[in-house]
Amino acid sequence: xxxxxRRRDLKVAEQRSDMRNNCPEFVxxxxxxxxxxxxxxxxxxLSETYTIEIxxxxxxxxxxxxxxxxxxxxxxxxxxxxxxxxxxLCLHAEEEWKPWMTISSTLVPWAAEWLLYYELWLATGQWxxxxxxRIPARKNA
Amino acid sequence: xxxxxxxxxxxxxxxDLLDAICEKLQLRPTEYQLAEQRYEGxxxxxxxxxxxxxxxPRVYPQGSVVLGTTVRPKGRQExxxxxxCELQIEPSAVPNPVAVLDLVQQSIQESEVYRRLTxxxxxxxxxxxxxxxxxxxxxxxxxxxxxxxxxxxxxxRAQAWKASNPEGxxxxxxxxxxxxxxxxxxxxxxxxxxxxVADKAPLKLAVQLAKRAxxxxxxxxxxxxxxxxILTTLFAIHYxxxxxxxxxxDNILSGILRSVPATARLVVLNPMNxxxxxxxxxxEQRQYFAFLSFLREFTASWQELRTASGIQNIKxxxxxLFGEDITSDVVQDQVKRLNEARAQSxxxxxxxGILTHVPAPTVRPVPRHTYxxx
Numbered sequence: 001x002x003x004x005x006r007r008r009d010l011k012v013a014e015q016r017s018d019m020r021n022n023c024p025e026f027v028x029x030x031x032x033x034x035x036x037x038x039x040x041x042x043x044x045x046l047s048e049t050y051t052i053e054i055x056x057x058x059x060x061x062x063x064x065x066x067x068x069x070x071x072x073x074x075x076x077x078x079x080x081x082x083x084x085x086x087x088x089l090c091l092h093a094e095e096e097w098k099p100w101m102t103i104s105s106t107l108v109p110w111a112a113e114w115l116l117y118y119e120l121w122l123a124t125g126q127w128x129x130x131x132x133x134r135i136p137a138r139k140n141a
Numbered sequence: 142x143x144x145x146x147x148x149x150x151x152x153x154x155x156x157d158l159l160d161a162i163c164e165k166l167q168l169r170p171t172e173y174q175l176a177e178q179r180y181e182g183x184x185x186x187x188x189x190x191x192x193x194x195x196x197x198p199r200v201y202p203q204g205s206v207v208l209g210t211t212v213r214p215k216g217r218q219e220x221x222x223x224x225x226c227e228l229q230i231e232p233s234a235v236p237n238p239v240a241v242l243d244l245v246q247q248s249i250q251e252s253e254v255y256r257r258l259t260x261x262x263x264x265x266x267x268x269x270x271x272x273x274x275x276x277x278x279x280x281x282x283x284x285x286x287x288x289x290x291x292x293x294x295x296x297x298r299a300q301a302w303k304a305s306n307p308e309g310x311x312x313x314x315x316x317x318x319x320x321x322x323x324x325x326x327x328x329x330x331x332x333x334x335x336x337x338v339a340d341k342a343p344l345k346l347a348v349q350l351a352k353r354a355x356x357x358x359x360x361x362x363x364x365x366x367x368x369x370x371i372l373t374t375l376f377a378i379h380y381x382x383x384x385x386x387x388x389x390x391d392n393i394l395s396g397i398l399r400s401v402p403a404t405a406r407l408v409v410l411n412p413m414n415x416x417x418x419x420x421x422x423x424x425e426q427r428q429y430f431a432f433l434s435f436l437r438e439f440t441a442s443w444q445e446l447r448t449a450s451g452i453q454n455i456k457x458x459x460x461x462l463f464g465e466d467i468t469s470d471v472v473q474d475q476v477k478r479l480n481e482a483r484a485q486s487x488x489x490x491x492x493x494g495i496l497t498h499v500p501a502p503t504v505r506p507v508p509r510h511t512y513x514x515x
Binding site: 044045046047048049082090091092093096097101105106108109110112113114116117119120122123124128129130131 | 150151152153154155158450451452453455456457469472473476479480483490507508509510511512
């Protein structure tokens with residue numbers, strides 16, 4: 001049997017080029033926090049269009065923020081809708097994202113899905129997306 | 142993410158939601174079967190009744206059940222099935238038209254079973270199947286002077302014959318569903334089988350939605366509600382073959398609004414018998430004004446719907462139009478579909494983040510993940 005191929009972590013530049021190819025609407029810029037992509041997501045044709053920011057620094061989990069429109073979530077509901085205390089989205093369990101994964105194929109669709117569940121939560125008062133409330137350590141990836 | 146025209150997995154379009162609402166408005170198969178049995182029962186009974194047989198009765202369904210525009214009722218528990226009992230009687234030979242209604246009532250009441258269910262109305266004998274539906278039996282006589290399928294029906298309040306043409310009307314409505322194509326007159330004695338929403342002409346769905354919106358708006362003052370036949374006629378006149386239910390309602394409503402005269406009232410005649418004024422009750426201004434305000438509110442909500450985005454906002458408008466219960470059910474069904482796709486990992490993303498089914502060439506699957514929180 002062939003030995004397991006260890007997947008190589010992607011460099012920031014590789015994530016950047018992958019995003020350019022797969023999510024061309026997301027515009028990258030450099031900031032103190034790392035590389036930041038800003039782009040639109042509209043999870044269904046009937047949904048609002050949201051402006052998302054994805055912040056990525058090597059050896060850190062990417063952060064996803066909804067910048068526009070302002071989320072209508074009170075702090076006491078953060079747990080229910082899976083938002084971190086600082087206000088970015090909790091989209092995965094720690095082990096579900098690894099630095100060899102492309103952001104375009106993980107965080108972007110997860111964020112789109114989150115936005116759909118968010119609208120459904122506003123519409124029905126219930127979070128239909130499942131999930132866990134385990135406290136993830138905010139350590140490096 | 143190149144823009145792709147892919148079928149979104151949920152909340153794909155307003156038409157998807159409107160069709161889903163119509164699905165909820167349809168009679169359930171068990172409700173239909175029961176109505177069909179009862180209809181056939183009374184039909185056979187009237188066909189064979191000794192008091193009526195000299196007049197060679199012909200029993201046939203009319204109204205929404207023939208048009209395919211039946212709506213499950215809101216609040217009250219019963220829907221209605223209308224049928225005509227046409228008798229070969231020369232109207233001019235009957236000095237008192239109400240005698241024909243009496244004759245049909247007497248025939249019905251000779252049955253022990255039917256007697257308990259009978260209620261006399263202005264133009265028909267009603268059989269009340271409490272909590273289920275009622276069958277309205279409308280006696281009619283051929284109107285040879287008007288010709289074709291025109292009939293006259295006895296009217297108690299007016300103590301006179303009133304003109305009508307239910308069969309001609311059904312054929313006309315059918316041709317309007319094709320936006321003008323000539324439909325053959327179907328002389329069916331049986332209750333037509335219910336049509337699936339997906340197979341229905343958008344005009345039928347538009348009428349179902351209008352009737353439901355009317356039931357919601359007039360839930361606390363039903364006496365002011367515009368008659369179904371008026372809504373059906375106006376919708377059919379102003380339908381111009383749109384494929385989209387949303388677009389059909391949109392254009393129809395603007396068409397009706399444009400047709401409202403500035404000073405006099407709108408008159409809605411039976412297109413197949415101009416002697417029948419469906420809008421007679423609008424001579425009472427209160428009734429007519431109630432219709433106008435319904436029309437304006439319906440139109441305003443429809444315009445809101447056109448520009449709304451966000452499922453929560455669209456749901457709120459649909460709730461206002463069609464009621465909370467039905468709208469919630471429709472949203473829950475979409476949630477179920479979404480979560481099934483997610484459980485089967487068949488959720489993909491295309492276009493500007495639109496969730497869809499995989500596989501499709503431009504769709505990338507969404508990997509499994511778990512929402513977290515603390």
